[in-house]
Every structure is written in structure tokens, then in C-alpha cells.
Amino acid sequence: MTRITIDPITRIEGHLRIDCEVDNGKVTKAWSSGQMWRGIETILKGRDPRDAWLFAQRICGVCTTVHAIVSVRTVENALGLEVPLNAQYIRNMMITAHGIHDHIVHFYQLTALDWVDIVSALSASPEAAAKLGATLSPDYPHNSLPEIRKIQEKLKAFVGTGQLGVFASGYWGHPAMKLPPEVNLLAATHYLQALEYQRTANRIVAILGGKTPHIQNLAVGGVANPINPDSQSTLTLERLYAIKTEIDKLGEFVNGALLPDVAAVGALYADWTGHGAGITDYLSVPDLPLDSKGTQFALPGGYIAKGDLSSFKPITSYQDGYFRDGVKESVKHAWYEYQGGDGARHPYDGQTNPHHTAFQDDGKYSWVKAPTFYNQRVQVGPLANVLAMVAAGHEPTQRHLKRVLDIASTVAGTPIPVAALHSTIGRIAARAVRCAVLLESLQNQWQLLVNNIAKGDFDTFNRPVFPKGENRGFGYHEAPRGVLSHWIVIENGKIKNYQAVVPSTWNAGPRDDADSMGPYEASLVDNPVANPELPLEVLRTVHSFDPCLACAVHLVDADNQPIVRVKAF
Amino acid sequence: MEQVEDHAIEVGTVQDLDGYQGALGGLTRREFLSYCTGVAATLGLSSMMGLRIAAAATAPARPPVIWLSAQECTGCTESLLRAYHPTLETLILDMISLDYHEALCAGAGHQAEAYRAQSMKANWGKYILVVDGSIPTKDGGIYCMVAGRPILETVREAAEGAAVIIGIGSCASWGGIPSSDPNPTGAQSVHAVLPGKTVVNIPGCPPNPYNFLSTVLYLLTFGKPPELDSKNRPRFAYGRLIHENCERRPHFDAGRFALEFGDFGHRQGFCLYKIGCKGPETYANCPAIGFGDVGEGNWPVGIGHPCFGCTEEGVGFTKPLHALSRVKTYAPPTAFPAVDATKGEGVTPAAVAIIAGAAGLAVGAGAMALRGMDGKDESAAGSSHDSER
Numbered sequence: 001m002t003r004i005t006i007d008p009i010t011r012i013e014g015h016l017r018i019d020c021e022v023d024n025g026k027v028t029k030a031w032s033s034g035q036m037w038r039g040i041e042t043i044l045k046g047r048d049p050r051d052a053w054l055f056a057q058r059i060c061g062v063c064t065t066v067h068a069i070v071s072v073r074t075v076e077n078a079l080g081l082e083v084p085l086n087a088q089y090i091r092n093m094m095i096t097a098h099g100i101h102d103h104i105v106h107f108y109q110l111t112a113l114d115w116v117d118i119v120s121a122l123s124a125s126p127e128a129a130a131k132l133g134a135t136l137s138p139d140y141p142h143n144s145l146p147e148i149r150k151i152q153e154k155l156k157a158f159v160g161t162g163q164l165g166v167f168a169s170g171y172w173g174h175p176a177m178k179l180p181p182e183v184n185l186l187a188a189t190h191y192l193q194a195l196e197y198q199r200t201a202n203r204i205v206a207i208l209g210g211k212t213p214h215i216q217n218l219a220v221g222g223v224a225n226p227i228n229p230d231s232q233s234t235l236t237l238e239r240l241y242a243i244k245t246e247i248d249k250l251g252e253f254v255n256g257a258l259l260p261d262v263a264a265v266g267a268l269y270a271d272w273t274g275h276g277a278g279i280t281d282y283l284s285v286p287d288l289p290l291d292s293k294g295t296q297f298a299l300p301g302g303y304i305a306k307g308d309l310s311s312f313k314p315i316t317s318y319q320d321g322y323f324r325d326g327v328k329e330s331v332k333h334a335w336y337e338y339q340g341g342d343g344a345r346h347p348y349d350g351q352t353n354p355h356h357t358a359f360q361d362d363g364k365y366s367w368v369k370a371p372t373f374y375n376q377r378v379q380v381g382p383l384a385n386v387l388a389m390v391a392a393g394h395e396p397t398q399r400h401l402k403r404v405l406d407i408a409s410t411v412a413g414t415p416i417p418v419a420a421l422h423s424t425i426g427r428i429a430a431r432a433v434r435c436a437v438l439l440e441s442l443q444n445q446w447q448l449l450v451n452n453i454a455k456g457d458f459d460t461f462n463r464p465v466f467p468k469g470e471n472r473g474f475g476y477h478e479a480p481r482g483v484l485s486h487w488i489v490i491e492n493g494k495i496k497n498y499q500a501v502v503p504s505t506w507n508a509g510p511r512d513d514a515d516s517m518g519p520y521e522a523s524l525v526d527n528p529v530a531n532p533e534l535p536l537e538v539l540r541t542v543h544s545f546d547p548c549l550a551c552a553v554h555l556v557d558a559d560n561q562p563i564v565r566v567k568a569f
Numbered sequence: 570m571e572q573v574e575d576h577a578i579e580v581g582t583v584q585d586l587d588g589y590q591g592a593l594g595g596l597t598r599r600e601f602l603s604y605c606t607g608v609a610a611t612l613g614l615s616s617m618m619g620l621r622i623a624a625a626a627t628a629p630a631r632p633p634v635i636w637l638s639a640q641e642c643t644g645c646t647e648s649l650l651r652a653y654h655p656t657l658e659t660l661i662l663d664m665i666s667l668d669y670h671e672a673l674c675a676g677a678g679h680q681a682e683a684y685r686a687q688s689m690k691a692n693w694g695k696y697i698l699v700v701d702g703s704i705p706t707k708d709g710g711i712y713c714m715v716a717g718r719p720i721l722e723t724v725r726e727a728a729e730g731a732a733v734i735i736g737i738g739s740c741a742s743w744g745g746i747p748s749s750d751p752n753p754t755g756a757q758s759v760h761a762v763l764p765g766k767t768v769v770n771i772p773g774c775p776p777n778p779y780n781f782l783s784t785v786l787y788l789l790t791f792g793k794p795p796e797l798d799s800k801n802r803p804r805f806a807y808g809r810l811i812h813e814n815c816e817r818r819p820h821f822d823a824g825r826f827a828l829e830f831g832d833f834g835h836r837q838g839f840c841l842y843k844i845g846c847k848g849p850e851t852y853a854n855c856p857a858i859g860f861g862d863v864g865e866g867n868w869p870v871g872i873g874h875p876c877f878g879c880t881e882e883g884v885g886f887t888k889p890l891h892a893l894s895r896v897k898t899y900a901p902p903t904a905f906p907a908v909d910a911t912k913g914e915g916v917t918p919a920a921v922a923i924i925a926g927a928a929g930l931a932v933g934a935g936a937m938a939l940r941g942m943d944g945k946d947e948s949a950a951g952s953s954h955d956s957e958r
Contacts, residue, residue: 006678008671008715013643015671015715036713038640038705039753040746043886051890054877058746061644061775105650113675119614154662162618162625163633163666168608169676169684195650195658202651206861208872212651213644213775216869216877219830224874226836233817233838233866234873242863354753356711461831539677 001028002532007035009542011110013062014549016508018520018542019359022529027538030517030524032508033359034368034549037335041352044498049075049490050220050464052498056486057214059500063548064213065098065205066479067486067500073294074486075220075464077318078473082292084459087222089449090235092288092298093243094208094215095477096442100250101201102480103382103435107262108194111428111543112187114536115265116179119172121188122156124181129189132182136264136407140256142193143186151189171536176528179268187265190257197253204246204442207239222461227453240450247442254439259400262432263407266425270412276424276541278523279377280307282384283506285315285323285485287478288441290448294318298441300392301385301478303373307422312391315476324474327485327501330370333363333510344372344513347487347499348472368549370509370518371501379519380482380506381545383421383430389437390418400436404429424523427544466493479503481546504548520545604687626691629666632789633688633696635727636670639720640713640747640756641702644775645738646672652778653862660782664789665697671715682716689730697788698731700724700759700768703740703747707755721762733794734768736760737781742770742802743882750887760801769794770801772853774879774886779858780806800882802852811848811876812898814856816866817841830873841870845891847878849898 007017015035020027044055052075057068069091076083083091126149133143158164171177179187202212208225209215217224226234266273281304288298295317302314303322315323330344331337337355338345345351352369359365370377378384389397401418408416408429420426469492476485482503489497509518517525520542528537605626606619638646649657661667668688674681689696702720705712710719728734736759739745747756760768771781784803787795795803812818820826820840827835828843835841842849848856848870855868855876870876878884878894888894 005717007717008677008681010671010674010677010681013672015638015713017714017717035715036640037754038712038747038756042751042753043746043749048889048891054890055746055749055886058642058644058774061642061647064642064644064647109673118675158662159614159618160621161630162621162623163629163631163668164622165661165665165667166670166673167675168622168668169674169680171676171680172614192658195656199651199653199656203861203863206651206867207863210867210869210872210874211777211855211860213647214879216874217872219874222830224830224872226831226838226873228836231837233871234836356708458836459831461829463829534680535678 004529004532004535004538006535006538009539009547011113011543012547012549013060014547016542016547016549018524018538020524020529020535020538022532025528025530027524027527027529030521031361031365032368032510032518032520033366034508036549037354037367041498041500044495047495049078049466049488049493049495052488052495053218053220056498056500059502060548061213062102063479063481063484065094065209065215066477066484068215068218069095070475070477070479070484070486072218072220073318073475073477074473074488075475075490076473077475078471078488078490079220079464079466081221081462081464083289084222084457084462085292085452086227086449086457086460088289088292089445089452090208090223090225090460091218092445093442093449094205095288096438096445097201097204098212099438099480100254100435100442101198101205103431103438104194104198104201104253104258106431106480106546107258107428108191110546112191112265113170114540114543115177115269116187116191117172117174117177117184118155118167118170118188119159120177120179120181121184122152122159124152124185126152126185128182129185133186133189136186137256137260140252140260142257143189148185148189151192152185154192155188171534174534174536175530176536179265183264183268187261190261193253193257197250200246200249204243207243208235219461220464222459225460227458227460229453240446244446247439247446250439250442254436259404259432259436260407262429263404264411266429267408267411267416269425270414270416272425272540273416273420273423275527276427276523276544277307277422278521278525279379279519280422281305281373281376281378282307282387283373283378283380283483284385284388285476285478285483288445289318298444299385299389299437299478300394301388301483302392303378304384304387304391307419309387309391312388314388314392318475323476323485326374328372328375329501329505330372330512332370332513332515334366334369335364336369344375347474347485347501348489348497350487350497350499366510368505368509370512371506372512375514377509377512377516377518377522378506380503381427381430382434382480382482383427384482385478386430386433386437387421394437396440397433397437400433404433424527424541424544431546466490468492470496481548482506502548504545507545508547508549520547608684608687626688629692629695631664631666633668633692634665634699635668635685635689635696635731636699636701637720637724637727638671638715639700639702639704639724639741640754641738641740643672643701645701645781646670648775648778649781651861652782654779655782660785665785668696678716689727693730695732696730697785698727698734699737700734700741701737703744703756704759704762705747705754705756706762707753712754724759724762728763728766733788734759734763734766735771735781735784736768737771738776739772739774739879739882739885742772743800745774746886767794768801769797769803772802772807772880772882776880777806777853777855777858777860780854798852806854807852807880809852809854809857810897811851811853811855811870812896814854815848815870816856817870835873841873841875842894844875845877845889845893846870846875847881847884847888847894848876849896850894851876851878851881851884853880
């Protein structure tokens with residue numbers, strides 16, 4: 001038996017440590033440990049709820065936007081405040097554009113190097129890669145021989161300098177790297193081109209958000225973008241069509257390159273559909289609200305038990321009691337203590353008192369708490385969302401999933417079923433499917449906004465009013481990494497308690513009150529490891545979740561002690 | 570690989586580092602070469618490439634950069650993904666050698682850490698150190714652990730061998746959001762944990778990517794850091810209040826204000842001061858260069874949201890969003906030449922001085938200094954048109 005500690009896990013957001021016990025080439029036990037903690041929710045206590053989103057957004061700069069969106073939803077939920085349609089559409093466009101950027105960057109920049117051997121790409125035939133590209137992605141305009149050759153020359157020149165920088169520590173030539181050289185070269189070509197397209201997606205977020213990362217156009221009750229087609233310095237038709245141009249450009253890459261790449265790489269690593277399923281109880285939430293109250297959504301979400309799509313139970317509105325009442329967090333194995341009993345707590349009653357110890361295999365070992373849904377561990381993320389949307393009969397999701405499975409089946413030479421998605425490679429494939437769905441939604445939301453403005457509706461903001469006494473609220477969002485929810489208790493217009501239950505908390509959490517493993521840990525068991533010194537296979541499964549540790553580690557301090565604040569005025 | 574290898578490399582070009590303090594981690598030259606060929610072998614490259622790696626490690630063509638991440642959110646790195654001139658790929662493939670960056674390293678765990686240690690040793694005294702995130706100092710620094718040790722220790726160690734230290738983002742520059750009251754983890758800025766060292770601060774949450782990139786370009790072009798203000802911020806980026814270059818400034822001077830999102834003034838593009846804009850007390854170039862390369866006027870105030878002072882200690886994450894800012898400048902329209910000034914004579918400098926002096930008395934600012942725009946002397950006042958340095 002060998003013990004592996006990988007610290008830090010790189011190509012993720014934040015500070016994550018993974019420990020595994022390996023026996024006979026397989027992982028037998030795993031631990032997931034968050035290694036950084038800031039206490040943003042403690043900082044929020046006593047502040048103006050209208051400011052919460054500016055702070056909460058800084059929980060994460062990769063998941064930028066998402067915490068801001070869910071934070072304003074949370075305060076609006078506590079106030080029963082409706083949001084003008086234009087504001088919903090503008091928020092939805094930022095959600096989708098950011099999600100597209102995030103999914104592109106995850107596949108190419110963060111996870112591809114686990115599967116694609118860049119060094120092998122250097123010796124590939126550019127002609128073979130161009131030919132492959134023409135077959136695999138005939139609609140994509142940047143697979144030409146000159147383009148591929150140019151990128152290969154650039155990479156060769158880079159390696160030739162001997163200064164390999166962040167690429168020096170890669171797993172090139174690892175026995176688990178199995179792609180043919182021309183596939184590696186095509187993927188490496190798209191690796192560099194993806195950087196340009198993710199910028200394209202971000203231009204959309206920047207136009208609406210004023211900046212990105214960390215947008216600055218939100219308000220509790222709407223958005224700060226004024227709409228007035230007869231004035232300057234507002235969201236004019238010129239701005240809207242600047243966005244439209246960027247949306248159209250994104251289509252060529254998402255549908256032309258990302259989906260075929262993921263399908264082909266997945267098919268060539270078909271054995272990985274047999275690894276990494278882990279927890280197959282899935283949770284997602286609906287998103288892209290289409291009305292001012294949050295009762296109709298463009299994208300469905302809900303709970304699926306044991307990977308069985310027929311068990312799908314939808315979550316239907318911002319007032320959904322099924323979701324609200326099911327969430328709890330355990331700290332038995334996390335570096336916190338609950339006063340008055342250590343049993344798992346609902347977020348409204350949650351508290352976090354840091355209690356750091358050594359890394360204890362059977363005790364406390366992480367800054368991440370362990371959330372449960374009706375006392376069960378659940379997996380969240382694009383896979384959970386795609387399965388829910390398929391179960392709910394969402395046509396675009398079914399269509400894009402079918403396309404990915406068709407390409408993969410062709411490349412693999414054998415039919416690949418939907419059930420293959422319950423795996424390490426399935427999580428990556430589902431993310432690409434969701435990316436294509438988001439792009440289609442982005443197009444739709446843009447049209448809805450333009451149509452609504454054309455009707456003469458320029459409303460973007462409803463003023464929030466904070467009543468005396470206590471108001472509780474929650475908000476959720478299907479973020480790029482899965483279910484995100486914020487919970488707030490407002491007292492006399494000030495924040496009394498705030499908590500975020502974050503996608504990577506669901507997935508990266510340690511063992512819970514019942515000592516059940518979290519999704520990362522469960523998915524690592526039985527994962528192959530050829531060489532414990534170079535644990536590439538462990539990284540494949542961990543990266544397939546797209547970890548985000550700044551998000552996962554958060555804090556609620558609900559000790560009900562008033563915090564004495566020294567303010568500038 | 571043939572193209573890579575056909576340039577034979579002289580083993581003699583590997584500089585002798587045996588006498589170099591901290592270099593090679595106590596390895597002899599032979600052991601160091603052996604290490605580098607080992608790296609090459611791990612990468613599936615030839616031993617000749619190992620020699621090239623060794624040569625590059627000791628005489629780098631692109632300056633090595635060690636990027637350490639502390640209590641951060643990766644927003645600063647994400648901001649670089651949005652840059653166009655240069656792009657992130659141009660930066661790391663052609664301009665610098667990014668030898669360590671937790672979010673970007675291909676390898677993980679001890680593979681990444683070993684390469685960082687090797688690069689630092691080979692380039693001791695020569696590398697650029699970049700830190701994002703604040704440094705937790707409470708409880709021995711346990712609130713941010715990387716590779717089994719507090720990031721505080723790693724930052725201090727890396728700073729010893731750095732030629733230049735850059736703190737990117739408000740967290741690294743002045744503590745940022747983790748240091749907000751009640752500062753649960755004892756979060757401090759990078760310069761606060763490196764007494765005696767100069768840290769070039771690039772505040773912002775995240776900063777405009779060009780403020781970081783231009784600092785690096787400045788280093789590469791001039792071989793020295795850019796001119797800094799009293800808070801060690803580059804003047805080219807933080808030398809002016811937002812209020813001084815804001816395109817909505819004329820509305821401020823004319824008294825035209827938005828009072829609420831979506832009201833008449835907001836939909837006319839009026840000044841956002843009364844919604845809580847902190848532009849009048851925040852030093853940054855946001856209105857001058859914008860965000861996202863998507864055209865004119867693309868920055869928070871430009872699209873209709875008040876500045877909340879993310880670059881400025883004591884403003885961002887401290888003052889409420891909808892609280893009025895403390896206006897550090899004032900605009901005395903009476904000091905402007907009258908439109909009907911007598912032809913041929915104009916307004917005399919003496920006349921302006923008298924009027925300006927009166928205005929200065931009126932607002933209680935005794936010193937009408939021409940400084941005060943540089944963040945050095947916050948008590949000094951002056952309007953933008955008379956404060957040209």
C-alpha cells in the first residue's frame with residue numbers, strides 16, 4: 001500500500017490537497033482537503049444587504065459573476081422583491097456568456113493537459129492533423145494546414161528555448177497518455193485558439209458588467225444598466241449589436257471545435273467511462289428565469305437518485321420548499337466546531353467556528369464542510385444538470401448530447417450509451433454539452449431582451465425596501481460547477497447571517513456525519529494509478545469536477561455575538 | 570523534435586553556478602546537469618534538451634517569473650485571460666518564463682514544487698516574484714497552506730531571491746477583502762509581511778490586466794520598475810483620481826446627478842456621485858483605459874454603476890456602496906476664464922490666482938498645492954486642470 005499526497009493540486013482554482021491510498025495499482029481510500037480559508041461571510045455580518053453581492057462575488061474570481069448573481073437573488077428572495085424582465089435577461093446573458101468562457105477554459109486550459117500530450121504534438125504530422133480536423137469538425141474554419149503548422153512551429157520554438165515554464169512539470173510521455181500524435185496536435189492547436197474564444201465570451205460579460213472578472217452592474221432589485229435608446233451612456237442598440245456579433249463568433253468554436261474535440265478525446269479514452277462515477281445521486285437547480293418572480297426557467301433542474309433518470313424530481317421556483325428544506329452541512333470532518341451539538345445544520349442555523357487540527361484521516365482534515373441533501377451526499381455540476389435537463393425533456397440538451405454521443409460512437413467504433421456519462425470522462429463530456437446549451441440560451445436571451453425593449457419596456461430596477469424585523473431568504477443558481485445557493489438572515493436592514501453553499505463544497509467536501517465520502521473521494525476509489533510518483537490518473541478524475549476551492553471554503557459565524565465594527569465613518 | 574534538437578548546444582554555455590549563493594540547492598554542476606536531463610527525460614525529451622534546459626535555467630532569455638497564490642480568488646489571473654495586448658499566451662510563451670503558477674502549472678504536487686525550487690535556485694536574485702492574495706498571519710498562517718506549509722513562509726523565502734516583487738490585486742496590495750473588518754484570519758498585504766522589501770502594488774479587484782502587464786513591460790523595456798507613488802503604485806496607472814478622467818465629470822460640475830438606478834438622470838448618463846460613486850476618492854485609470862477591449866466608455870461608471878473604490882484602501886470593501894464619497898477635488902467653475910473675457914486680454918494668471926485662492930479658503934483648504942493628485946498627500950486639494958505635474 002502506498003500513500004500519495006498531491007499538494008497542491010494545480011490547474012484548478014484555489015488550494016486543494018488530495019490524499020490517496022493506492023494498492024495494486026488502484027486507489028483504495030481517498031481524502032479531499034481544502035487548504036485555504038478567508039471568512040468572507042463573517043466579514044459580511046452587519047453590512048448593508050445591498051452591498052452583499054460585491055463582497056460575495058469575491059468568493060471566487062473564476063466563478064466570478066455567479067456569486068454576485070445568486071447574492072442579489074438571495075436578498076430579493078428575502079424581501080419578496082420582483083426583478084424587471086430586462087434585468088433578468090441581462091443577468092441571464094452574463095450567466096450564459098460567463099459559463100461558456102468557463103467551460104471552454106476548463107476543457108482546454110485546465111483539464112486537457114491530463115489527456116493531451118503536448119510533447120507528442122511536436123512530432124505529429126500537421127497534414128494528418130489537418131485531415132483529422134476536416135473530418136471531425138468540418139464546420140470549424142481554423143483547422144487549416146497553415147494554421148496548424150503555424151501553431152506547431154510556435155510550440156516547437158517555445159520548447160526549443162529550454163524555458164518550459166508552467167509546462168515543464170507536465171506528464172508528457174506518461175504511459176496513460178494514449179492519443180495518436182495528430183490528435184494531440186489538433187487538440188494543442190485548439191488549446192491556443194480557445195484562448196481567443198474565451199476572450200470573445202468575456203467581451204459580452206464586459207459590455208454588460210462594465211468589467212470582468214467581477215462584474216459591476218448588479219443591484220438588489222435589478223441591474224445598473226440604464227436602457228434608453230435615445231441617449232448616450234446607456235445600453236444602446238450599438239452595444240446590443242456588439243454583443244450579438246460576439247455571440248455569433250462563439251458559435252463556430254463551441255459547436256465546431258469544443259464538442260467534437262471532447263467527443264473524440266472521450267472516445268479515444270473510452271476505458272475512462274468505467275472510472276470515476278462515485279456518487280450518482282445528482283442535484284441541480286433550474287436557471288435563466290423568464291419572469292419577474294422566478295417561477296419559469298429556460299433551463300430545468302432537480303434531483304436524480306442513483307443515476308436513474310426516471311426518478312427525476314424537478315425544482316420549480318425561487319420559493320421551492322423541497323430545495324430549501326433539504327440542505328444541511330456537516331462539520332464532523334471539517335476544521336470547524338458547532339456550538340450546541342455537532343450534528344449537521346441547515347444553512348439558516350449554520351455556524352462556523354474554526355478549529356484547525358493536524359490532518360486526521362479519521363477525524364478533521366479539511367476547511368471544506370460536507371453538505372447533504374436530505375442527509376444524502378449528492379454530486380453537482382454540469383453532469384447533474386445535463387442529466388436533469390435530459391430527464392425533463394429539454395430538447396436542446398437532448399440534441400447536443402445526442403451529437404456528442406454520436407461523434408464519440410463513430411470515433412470509438414462502438415455505440416456509447418447515455419449511461420457512459422456516469423464517469424470521469426462523462427463529467428467532461430457533459431460540460432461540453434452544457435456549453436452548447438448555454439450558447440443557444442445566450443442567443444435566446446439576447447433576442448428576448450431586444451424584443452422586450454422594442455415593446456417599449458425600459459425598466460431595469462425595482463427599489464428594495466428593508467422592513468423592520470427579521471427576513472430570511474435564499475437564492476440559487478446553476479453555476480458552471482453546479483448548484484450554488486446563498487442564504488441570508490436580515491435584521492432591521494442589516495445582514496445578521498450569511499452563508500454560501502457552493503458547488504465545490506458539495507463535491508469537494510470531506511466525509512460527513514455518517515462518515516460517508518464526498519463525491520471527489522468516492523469517485524477516486526478504484527481509480528487506476530500506474531505510477532504513484534506521477535499520479536496523472538488521480539488528477540484526471542479530480543479535474544473532471546473542475547474544482548474551485550476558494551468557493552468551497554467559506555464561513556458563517558452564527559455565534560450571535562454582535563461584531564463591533566470600526567468603520568471609516 | 571528534430572527541429573528542436575538540430576541546434577547543437579555547447580555544454581560549456583551552462584554557467585558555472587557552484588559558487589552562487591543558494592544556487593543549485595547544494596548540487597554540484599554535474600548533479601545539476603543530471604537533474605535537468607532528468608527533467609527532460611520525464612518530459613519525454615532527449616538528453617540534449619536536458620542540456621538546453623540547464624543552459625536556459627542558468628542564462629534565461631526570458632525573465633523567470635514565480636507567481637505565488639495566497640488568500641486569493643484567482644480573479645487576478647482570470648483578468649489576464651481577458652487581455653489582448655499582450656495576450657496571456659504571448660506573455661508566457663514569448664515574453665516571460667512563468668516557472669510557477671498554481672492555477673496554470675501542468676504538473677501538480679511535488680512535480681510543480683520541485684520545478685519551482687529548481688527555478689528559484691538557478692535564478693536566485695534574478696527572478697520576478699508575483700504574489701496574488703493576502704497573507705493570513707493569524708494562528709501561524711494556517712489559513713492558507715500550500716504544499717504542507719503556510720504560504721507566509723513560502724512568500725518570505727521566495728522574496729529573498731527576487732529581483733522585483735509585484736503584489737497583484739487589492740488583497741496583495743493592501744489586504745483587500747479578506748482584511749475587511751473583522752479580518753478573521755489576520756490577512757495582511759504582501760509588503761506588510763516583507764519588512765524592508767519594496768513591493769510594487771497593482772491594486773484593484775481585480776486590477777485592470779493592463780496595469781499589471783504594463784508594469785511587466787516596463788520592467789522588460791527599461792530594466793527597472795515604473796515610477797511609484799507613496800503607496801508603491803505605478804503612477805501611469807494610479808496617478809490620478811478616477812474623478813479626474815471620468816467622462817461624467819462635466820455632469821458633476823454642472824450638478825446633474827442620477828439619484829437611483831433607472832431614473833431619468835441615470836438614463837441620461839448623469840453623474841453617479843449621489844448613488845455613492847467613490848470615483849472622487851479612488852486612484853485608478855479605469856476611465857482612461859476601460860475594460861474588456863470592447864470600445865469607449867466600458868468601465869463600471871461608464872455602463873451606469875458607481876465606482877466602489879476597489880483599488881483604494883479604506884474605501885473598497887470598507888465604505889458602504891451607497892454612501893457618499895469624500896470628494897478630494899473640488900471644481901471651482903469661478904476659476905475658469907469667463908466666456909466673455911475682454912478680447913485680447915483674457916484672464917490674467919494673477920486673476921486666476923486670486924479667485925482660486927478665494928475658492929481655496931472657501932473650502933477650508935489652506936494649501937492650494939499643485940501636488941495632491943499623486944496619492945502622497947491626501948490633505949492637499951486641487952482641481953484637475955491646475956494640478957498638472
